Amino acid sequence: MKFFFILLVVLIGLWFWKQRQKKPSKPSTPAKKQDAHVIMLKCAVCGVHVPDTDALAGQRGAYCSAEHRRQAEGL
Numbered sequence: 001m002k003f004f005f006i007l008l009v010v011l012i013g014l015w016f017w018k019q020r021q022k023k024p025s026k027p028s029t030p031a032k033k034q035d036a037h038v039i040m041l042k043c044a045v046c047g048v049h050v051p052d053t054d055a056l057a058g059q060r061g062a063y064c065s066a067e068h069r070r071q072a073e074g075l
């Protein structure tokens, strides 16, 4: 009898786990909304705007590439 009880608990646990996995990711948040949070930085050399995640930080500002950072700061 104890075995069946454990089996039942395991089956219920698996069912809950499956239900959780079925849940689709919230489509209510559009991608555009997330883009608004991206901070755009202007390259100090060419003036191109790059997301702060892709920008390279230098002593005189942000740069779009290592090449431009080297040009501006002479590193």
Ligand SMILES: [Zn+2]
Pocket: 043, 044, 045, 046, 047, 048, 063, 064, 065, 068
């Ligand atoms: Zn640049």
